Amino acid sequence: MNTLRIEGLSLSLAHDQSLVCDLSFSIEPGEVLVLMGPSGSGKSSILAWLTGTSSPQICGSGSIWLDNACISDLPTEKRRLGLMLQQDYLFPHMSVRDNLLFGLRGGTRSERLERVQRSLQDAGLGDMAQRDPATLSGGQRARVSLLRTLLSSPCALLLDEPFSRLDAAMRSQIRSFTWASASKLPVLLVTHDVSDVPPGARILDIGNLPQGEQCPPTDKS
Amino acid sequence: MQLMSGRALLRLLTGAMLILFVVPITLGMAGTVLPAFGYMPTLAPGNGFLDVVSDSRFPRAVLLTLFTGLSATALVLLLSIIALVSLHRSRLWSWLSAAMPPLLAVPHAAIAVGLVFLISPSGAVVRMISPSLTGWSKPPDAWIVPDALGLSLILGLVIKEVPFLILAAAAQLSHLNVDASLKIGRTLGYSPARCWSRLILPRLYPRIRLVLLIIMGFNLTVVDMALLLGPSTPPTFSVFLMSLVNDPGSRAAASAGALLLCVLVAACFASLRLLEGLVSRVARARRRSGARGKGSRLFRILGKVVVVLMVVLSIASMLVLLIWSVTRRWRFPDMYPSTWSLHAWISEGADLLSPALSTLSISLSVAVLAMLATVVWLELERLGHAPKLDGLWYVPLLVPQVSLIFGWQAMAYWAGADGLWITVVYSHWLFSMPYVVLILAVAWREFDPYWNHAAHTLGAGYFRVLFRVRLPLMIKPLCQAAAVAIAVSVAQYLPTLLLGAGRHQTLAIELVTSFGGGDRRAIAALAVLQSLLPLCAFVLALAYPYHRSMKQARNNARAVPAGGAFE
Numbered sequence: 001m002n003t004l005r006i007e008g009l010s011l012s013l014a015h016d017q018s019l020v021c022d023l024s025f026s027i028e029p030g031e032v033l034v035l036m037g038p039s040g041s042g043k044s045s046i047l048a049w050l051t052g053t054s055s056p057q058i059c060g061s062g063s064i065w066l067d068n069a070c071i072s073d074l075p076t077e078k079r080r081l082g083l084m085l086q087q088d089y090l091f092p093h094m095s096v097r098d099n100l101l102f103g104l105r106g107g108t109r110s111e112r113l114e115r116v117q118r119s120l121q122d123a124g125l126g127d128m129a130q131r132d133p134a135t136l137s138g139g140q141r142a143r144v145s146l147l148r149t150l151l152s153s154p155c156a157l158l159l160d161e162p163f164s165r166l167d168a169a170m171r172s173q174i175r176s177f178t179w180a181s182a183s184k185l186p187v188l189l190v191t192h193d194v195s196d197v198p199p200g201a202r203i204l205d206i207g208n209l210p211q212g213e214q215c216p217p218t219d220k221s
Numbered sequence: 222m223q224l225m226s227g228r229a230l231l232r233l234l235t236g237a238m239l240i241l242f243v244v245p246i247t248l249g250m251a252g253t254v255l256p257a258f259g260y261m262p263t264l265a266p267g268n269g270f271l272d273v274v275s276d277s278r279f280p281r282a283v284l285l286t287l288f289t290g291l292s293a294t295a296l297v298l299l300l301s302i303i304a305l306v307s308l309h310r311s312r313l314w315s316w317l318s319a320a321m322p323p324l325l326a327v328p329h330a331a332i333a334v335g336l337v338f339l340i341s342p343s344g345a346v347v348r349m350i351s352p353s354l355t356g357w358s359k360p361p362d363a364w365i366v367p368d369a370l371g372l373s374l375i376l377g378l379v380i381k382e383v384p385f386l387i388l389a390a391a392a393q394l395s396h397l398n399v400d401a402s403l404k405i406g407r408t409l410g411y412s413p414a415r416c417w418s419r420l421i422l423p424r425l426y427p428r429i430r431l432v433l434l435i436i437m438g439f440n441l442t443v444v445d446m447a448l449l450l451g452p453s454t455p456p457t458f459s460v461f462l463m464s465l466v467n468d469p470g471s472r473a474a475a476s477a478g479a480l481l482l483c484v485l486v487a488a489c490f491a492s493l494r495l496l497e498g499l500v501s502r503v504a505r506a507r508r509r510s511g512a513r514g515k516g517s518r519l520f521r522i523l524g525k526v527v528v529v530l531m532v533v534l535s536i537a538s539m540l541v542l543l544i545w546s547v548t549r550r551w552r553f554p555d556m557y558p559s560t561w562s563l564h565a566w567i568s569e570g571a572d573l574l575s576p577a578l579s580t581l582s583i584s585l586s587v588a589v590l591a592m593l594a595t596v597v598w599l600e601l602e603r604l605g606h607a608p609k610l611d612g613l614w615y616v617p618l619l620v621p622q623v624s625l626i627f628g629w630q631a632m633a634y635w636a637g638a639d640g641l642w643i644t645v646v647y648s649h650w651l652f653s654m655p656y657v658v659l660i661l662a663v664a665w666r667e668f669d670p671y672w673n674h675a676a677h678t679l680g681a682g683y684f685r686v687l688f689r690v691r692l693p694l695m696i697k698p699l700c701q702a703a704a705v706a707i708a709v710s711v712a713q714y715l716p717t718l719l720l721g722a723g724r725h726q727t728l729a730i731e732l733v734t735s736f737g738g739g740d741r742r743a744i745a746a747l748a749v750l751q752s753l754l755p756l757c758a759f760v761l762a763l764a765y766p767y768h769r770s771m772k773q774a775r776n777n778a779r780a781v782p783a784g785g786a787f788e
Contacts, residue, residue, distance in 0.1 A: 053404045076407035077513070083408040089401050093423050094508065101509040102419070103409050112511065152409045 002066040003028050004081075004156040004186040009062035011045050011054075019045055019058070025204060027156065027186035032179070034197045035190045037207035043190040046206075047158045050188070051083050052076040066155050082154030082185075084162040088145035090133035096120070096144055097129040103148035119147050123177065139170040146178055156186040163196055171196075231606045238598055238607070245629065245651060246616055252628025252635075253483075256476035264631055267473035273465070273481065276474070278455040283485065286458040289371040289451065290441035291489065293378035297436055300379065300527055301386040306417045307524025309399070317532065318391065321384040324535050326704070326755040328712035330732050331748040333377045333449040335538030338545055338741065340373065341366040343553050345541045351554035360553055367450050371457070374450040378443070380535050382436050386429065392663075393428040397421060410513045414520055419508050423501070430497075434490055435618045441486050442621035445714035445733050458482055459623045466627060466719070476631070479624040486621050539752065545745030565742035572731075572743075577750055580727040583717075584710035584754065586646050591653040591706040592699065598658075599665040600687070614658040617651050622715055630719045640722030648716035653706040660705060664698035696769060700762035708755035728754070 005026040011019040019042035027033045035043045049060045053076055064072045064079070071079045090099050100116040107115060120126050123143045133141060142162065149157065162178070163171045179198045189196065197203060255261050257269050273279060308314040339345050343360035351357040366373045399421055406416030447457040455461060459482060465475035545551070549562035566573070601607035617625065629648060633639040672694060676686040692699065714729040721730075728751040735744055 051404070051408050053407065075412070076404075077410045077412055079408075080410070081408060083405065085401070085405075087401070089398075089405045091402070091420055098505070098509055101511060104511050105410065105513070106511065109510075112509075148409070154408075 002155045002186065004188070005065040006050070007063045007065065009046065009049070009060065011042055011049060011058055011060045014057045014059065020206060023062075023206070027188060029186055030184055032187040032189055032198050032201035034201050034203045035188065036192070036194075036203055036205045039192075041207045043206060044160055047083070047160050047188070047190055050079075050158060051081050052079060080153070080155040082149040082152060082157045084145060084149055084157070084159045086161045086164050088141045090136075090141055090145055090148075092133060094133075095129070096125070096131050096133060096136070099133065099144060099148050100151055104151040105153050116151070119151060123147055123181075137170075138166050139174055142166060142170075142174045143177060146174075146181060150181055154185065156188070157182045159187065159189045159191075161191050163191070164193070228606075231601060231604070234597065235601050235607045238594065238601070241594070242613070242651070242654065245647070246620070246625065248632045249625040249628035250620070252631035253476045253479045253624050254628075256473050256631060257480045259473060261631065261635075262473075264472065264635060266469075267471050269473040269477035270481075272471060272474035273478040276461075278461050281455040282458045282461040285371055285452065285455060286441055286485070287489075289374050289378070289447075289457060290437065293375045293382070293440040294433070294437040296375065296379045297382045297386055297440075298433060300383050300531065301390060302417075302422065303520075303524040304383070304387055304528040305390055305394075306414055307521040308528060309394075313525060313529070317387075317528065320532055320536075321388055323756060323759060324384045324532070325388065326708045326759045327381075327535075327539060327752045328708070328729065328755065329377075329381050329443070330445045330449060330712065330714060330729055331542065331752045332381050332535065332538055333446045334732065334736060334744060334748045335542045336373065336377050336380070336450065336534075337366050338541045338745065339534070339538050340376075345537070345544075348554050348556055358554060367452050369452045369454075371451050374447055374452075374457070376534075377446050377450045378440050380531060380538070381446075382440070383531055384535075386432060386436060389432040390425060390429050393425060394421075396428070397424050412514065412517075414517060415514060419504070423504060426497075431615060434493070435615065437489060437493065438486050438619050438621065441489060442482060442623055444623065445712075445729065448733055449736055458485070459621070462623055462627075466630075472631075476627055479621065479627045482621045483624045486619075490619075542745045542748045542752070545741050546749045548742055548745075565740070565746040569743045569746055573746060573750055576726045576728045576731045576747075577754070579725055580711055580729070580751070580754060583642070583646055583649060583725070583727065584707045587649040587653050587710040588703045588706035588758075590646070590650050591657045592703055594650075594654060595657045595661050595702070596692075599661060603665070611658070611662065614655045618655050622652075626715050626719050629716075633720055639720060640724045642725065645717055645721045645725050648720050649710040649713050652713060652716070653709045656705045656709055657702045660702040661695075661698055664695055668695065693769075696766045700765055704755070704758040704762035707758040711751060711754050 003026055005024075007024045009023040010021050013019065023046075025033060035046060037043050045054065045058055048054045049058070050064055052074070054060060062072070063070055066080070071081075090096075091102065094102060097113075097116055097120075100119065101112060104112055104115060106112075117126070117129065120129055125140060125143060125147075128136065128140065128144075133144065136144065146162075159178070163174055166174055175196065175198070189201070191197070256264060259269055304317070308317060337344070341347075341360075342362065342364060344366075347355070347357065347360065355361070402420045403413060403416050406420050407413065411419065442459045443457075444459050444463060447460045448463075451457050451460060453460075456464070458478070462475050462478040462482065465471040465478060468475075544558065546565050547561055547563060548558040549560035549564055551558035598607060602609055626648070630639065633641075633644050638644045668691065672690050673686055676690045681689065711727075712729060713727075714733055717725055717727050717730055721727075728747060732744065732747045732751055735747060
């Protein structure tokens with residue numbers, strides 16, 4: 001398992017308006033770092049920059065490390081950073097099973113089918129394999145989306161307000177499922193909602209962070 | 222009582238609209254089918270199917286049609302996909318998006334003539350590299366345009382249809398959340414090209430299928446471009462049918478051939494559906510395999526090169542026409558004309574004016590009628606008095622034009638309406654309507670009903686809301702639709718030729734007729750003039766909404782006193 005380390009991250013808009021200045025932090029496997037801050041403070045921009053999917057209007061500098069490997073210059077598909085967004089983006093032209101098979105790396109055909117079926121069963125979705133994603137509830141979709149990301153064997157997990165579209169009851173269920181599923185990965189969570197923060201997570205409020213300073217390493221919630 | 226009569230009137234209007242559109246299509250097909258089976262012997266003598274099938278040109282004409290039509294369609298699809306995948310969201314994409322609508326406006330015949338002047342042995346390309354690179358001091362005889370295999374025709378069709386498919390696809394991409402699919406796909410480990418092939422194209426294809434079928438139908442049945450760029454021994458099937466319809470003793474054979482062309486096109490449509498099923502099965506298996514593969518930079522570079530080449534060829538075709546139209550002397554192998562002159566425009570002025578005015582009057586009438594009919598239908602549909610019949614409006618684009626027009630010609634002759642101006646306008650209207658519906662329907666249906674409600678609550682009646690709120694707010698798509706209707710009408714060759722009975726010399730007719738033996742300068746002037754009309758329409762369609770908004774902004778500025786409205 002890898003440690004995700006960010007060094008000297010600075011982001012600015014094209015007209016030189018600084019969003020984030022010289023930010024550094026690291027996340028150990030099994031640890032959750034929560035990025036909080038007001039709208040427009042650059043939380044989602046940080047995730048987009050980490051995955052290499054920033055819009056051209058945003059300029060960024062800094063480096064991303066997975067253990068001792070620098071991945072900043074790799075294309076998005078080679079960075080192995082799993083991403084979950086507010087919307088689940090299950091591909092509508094694929095069944096639930098095909099969405100998961102699309103995410104899963106490697107293996108023979110039978111191994112892949114077995115692995116997907118086992119994941120679905122573990123997530124309580126054993127009988128949903130053939131379903132069209134459009135027929136699933138919000139909670140079921142969120143679980144399938146997380147499974148798809150995890151099956152792609154990411155080295156770290158980036159979550160951009162993944163629970164914000166769910167109702168209160170479903171939120172708590174999906175949160176528990178997420179933390180249990182990603183228990184061995186470094187996780188970076190962006191959220192507005194304090195109740196999304198899991199026990200033992202570090203919180204980094206980028207709205208109040210003095211520029212040029214590192215994230216406090218032991219700011220436990 | 223008044224309400225009932227209002228409803229009855231609306232129903233009558235709906236029925237009348239349907240009759241105006243469906244009856245000519247039905248009669249057109251009947252006018253082709255009946256003579257083909259020998260039911261109108263006085264109008265169409267001959268043995269129908271036997272005559273056409275036993276003609277020695279028949280098998281080669283069919284093979285040539287299949288080769289040119291299907292190759293051009295496959296290339297159009299392939300190049301459009303390459304353009305989308307390799308250029309989407311790039312700077313070149315914005316440039317391309319701006320360059321494509323004017324290219325779409327240029328009529329097929331004008332592009333074809335420009336292409337001949339560009340790539341023929343004595344064309345501009347050879348002149349540019351001769352004699353310095355080639356040593357040629359006279360045009361080489363290594364190739365000819367048109368060529369026997371129809372490669373020039375394929376190139377012409379590809380150049381004209383690629384922008385059409387790209388624009389149609391680009392309009393659909395906004396519904397597919399492309400950026401999110403690329404983002405998720407790439408974080409799952411797939412290259413951009415794989416994200417396109419596995420996530421975006423499978424969802425895009427069903428949305429552009431209709432346009433692709435229209436393109437395929439057109440490529441298999443085109444007449445004017447095939448006359449200019451296609452071989453003549455044998456010609457393509459539709460050109461072969463034209464030679465039959467011009468022979469009074471072979472009218473039944475022409476009708477039978479037109480029916481066979483319908484069957485051929487239907488078979489190609491069916492084959493495409495079968496192929497889709499096969500490709501879809503393979504694609505599903507590849508998606509399930511989870512194989513990431515490697516992104517190919519070479520593919521992206523190749524895509525850019527191919528697309529730029531296509532656009533440059535189109536623009537160069539137009540440019541070479543413009544140059545020839547103001548040339549006095551341009552000897553081979555000179556790179557530029559040695560003497561420039563407006564001679565072609567001045568000496569042929571009188572000959573150009575009459576077809577230009579004829580083209581203008583027909584195309585403007587067609588645009589007005591098509592806009593009026595589409596707005597009426599969409600309003601009837603919105604108010605719940607008419608069903609949504611998108612499939613019906615596209616029928617004239619899917620049925621081979623030859624098959625419909627042979628029937629119309631027979632019916633018009635039988636009714637004594639052939640050669641009438643209104644008959645020509647009516648036929649152009651039937652081919653313009655689908656495009657106008659295609660453009661306006663989306664905008665009309667997506668129009669926020671809040672504007673209507675807001676205006677009604679302010680006391681405005683139905684017509685006041687329509688003319689003061691809805692239509693002004695939709696000025697952009699309305700102008701675009703009008704420009705497209707004009708462009709479609711200006712390009713119509715076959716309906717004007719066969720239904721006009723030689724009495725309406727439009728620019729399209731003049732261009733194709735004079736191409737065989739005319740002076741290059743005069744032909745170029747004709748082609749430029751034919752292109753200028755739709756181009757002007759497109760420029761006006763862009764400029765008028767802009768002018769309106771600027772005028773409104775100026776009025777608003779005048780209405781607000783200096784220092785602010787509330788001081």
